[in-house]
Amino acid sequence: MRLRARNVTAAETPANIRLYLGQSFTLPGQEYDAQALAVFDGVTVVQVVDDIGMPSWRPAWLFQVVDPSLEDDWVSNIFHGQLTLVVGPDFIARDEESYRAMVELDEQQVERFWKRIECRATHGGVTGGGHR
Numbered sequence: 001m002r003l004r005a006r007n008v009t010a011a012e013t014p015a016n017i018r019l020y021l022g023q024s025f026t027l028p029g030q031e032y033d034a035q036a037l038a039v040f041d042g043v044t045v046v047q048v049v050d051d052i053g054m055p056s057w058r059p060a061w062l063f064q065v066v067d068p069s070l071e072d073d074w075v076s077n078i079f080h081g082q083l084t085l086v087v088g089p090d091f092i093a094r095d096e097e098s099y100r101a102m103v104e105l106d107e108q109q110v111e112r113f114w115k116r117i118e119c120r121a122t123h124g125g126v127t128g129g130g131h132r
Contacts, residue, residue, distance in 0.1 A: 001034040002067035003046060003060075017043055017059045025050035026058060031066060035113070036074075036088025038099060047088065047102070055113055057103060073116075089116055 007028035010018060020043055026032065032048040035055065039045075044060040076087040079096055086093040091112045092102045101109040 001037070001046075001065065001070060003032050003034055003048065003063035004066050005030050005032065006062055006064055008062060013059075013061065016041075017061050019043075020045065020059045024058065024062070025052045025054070025056065026062070027051060032063070035117075036086065036092045036102070038083065038087070039085040041082045042084075047092075049117070055102070055105065055110065091116075 005026045005028050010021060013021065026048065030051070032050075034046045034048060036047040037044060037060065038047075038057070045057045046060045046063060047055055047057050050056040050058075070087070071089070073090070074088050075090050075093050076085065077093045077095065078085055081096075083096055083099060086099050089112075091109065092098055098109070102113065
């Protein structure tokens with residue numbers, strides 16, 4: 001899934017999404033590859049490699065979908081708490097613990113994350129990171 005960061009202000013952002021804004025290292029107009037997506041507490045978030053090179057979960061509301069195609073290695077999982085859906089590589093979407101480990105930037109999860117991006121870039125898959 002390819003995304004383009006939108007140029008939006010905090011004032012026009014819905015209240016339930018403002019809670020998830022934080023500091024952003026994505027630039028309006030730049031394109032990013034979604035690495036995973038989740039629905040947490042009713043807010044859809046996407047994981048991208050931000051402009052400082054970090055895996056970052058950002059509200060999907062901040063992006064426009066440029067290409068809705070899903071990666072061939074993505075799976076989905078449904079949960080029954082604050083986290084209700086995760087779609088992405090198995091090491092992220094397998095279970096709630098895997099998702100939380102990625103959100104918390106667990107060292108092993110981050111290593112898997114970068115290894116997947118490197119492998120896909122090397123073998124002709126989606127490059128996966130940052131903006132082009």
